[in-house]
Amino acid sequence: MPKAQETVLEIDLKALKHNFEYLKSKTQKDTKILAVVKAFAYGSHADIIANYLQGLDVDYFAVAYVSEGVALRNAGIVTPILVLHPQAINFKMLIERCLEPSLYNAKILNEFITVASEEGQTNYPIHIKFNTGLNRLGFEKNDVDDIISKLKGTNSVITKSIFSHLAASEDLSEKEFTSHQIQNFENITKEFSKKIGYQPLFHICNTSGILNYPEAHLDIVRTGIGLYGFGNSEKENKNLKPIAKLKSVISQIHRVEKGQSVGYNRAYKSNAFVKTATIPIGHADGIGRQYGNGKGYVIINDKPAYIIGNVCMDMIMVDITTIDCNEGDEVIVFGNHPHSASEFSKTTQTISYEILTAISQRVKRVLLR
The missing domain is CATH 3.20.20.10 (Alanine racemase)
Incomplete structure (x- = not known):
């Protein structure tokens, strides 16, 4: 599967078929x-x-x-x-x-x-x-x-x-x-x-x-x-496969010294040296401001990177101080279990339905067959 070079929503039709057939298998014959x-x-x-x-x-x-x-x-x-x-x-x-x-x-x-x-x-x-x-x-x-x-x-x-x-x-x-x-x-x-x-x-x-x-x-x-891909329970989530994976890329890495701030309204002020990555996705793409200030996170090289400061319209900044990564590396916002839309949404006490339906139409859809 190719690495993301921009913000995309991958749609997996094989997963859709699996979910359809699983749900059909659970229904009465007629x-x-x-x-x-x-x-x-x-x-x-x-x-x-x-x-x-x-x-x-x-x-x-x-x-x-x-x-x-x-x-x-x-x-x-x-x-x-x-x-x-x-x-x-x-x-x-x-x-x-x-x-x-x-x-x-x-x-x-x-x-x-x-x-x-x-x-x-x-x-x-x-x-x-x-x-x-x-x-x-x-x-x-x-x-x-x-x-x-x-x-x-x-x-x-x-x-x-x-x-x-x-x-x-x-x-x-x-x-x-x-x-x-x-x-x-x-x-x-x-x-x-x-x-x-x-x-x-x-x-x-x-x-x-x-x-x-x-x-x-x-x-x-x-x-x-x-x-x-969601069964509204941990048990059934294991039997289903999320069809959508929201991916992006690191645009820039910053070194933020102690006492410096990150983002609008200086919502984040550093108490020590941190490294941040700027990612081209924001509240205009469906990642609402409620996910900012350390609540929401993305996955970079299999590790969680928490959102720092306020979510911007077109960008988020995440803490990568302890993550080995580079500009151009792929970012997973949500995808398969356990890093699914359901898990992402839990960080602000909402549900998968909301984050899935919020993804902007300007985000490129990539079809996986």
């Missing part, structure tokens, strides 16, 4: 796989990831917004795409590009039925989301009769699936809460199917749901973070 590729496929490259997974016969994709679905269609994706949080202003575009909306309250359901009717649609696939405890988006159980009444009053749409979202499936101390969510959802699906007269697809499991609640796999499971 359960469909929905791949979540929102937020540029968790900060990697949505077009590349979706096309590769389409080649592996993934059953569904999900994105957050209509614009993300349009971008996938433009990239040649023909697999069904669920839009998890569509806005009414984009409904005509959604229909034009054969995207499928998640409808989560009476207002959005009424608006979509109106637009679908105006556009001359018949049995356009929609997905009805129910809130079972996350309290973010979704109809409530007592909304079933109103939903059924509206759906039976039109032939413009048809319910493709009913789904909900688990709030704490990765936390086994919340097993009672999660089991209650699953039971609540099963009660909703039974009532809905009986009253609508046919049975849509049902899904509630995310990545941690796939791994921890096999009894709830139902017709579809949704996986996002798992595809990208």
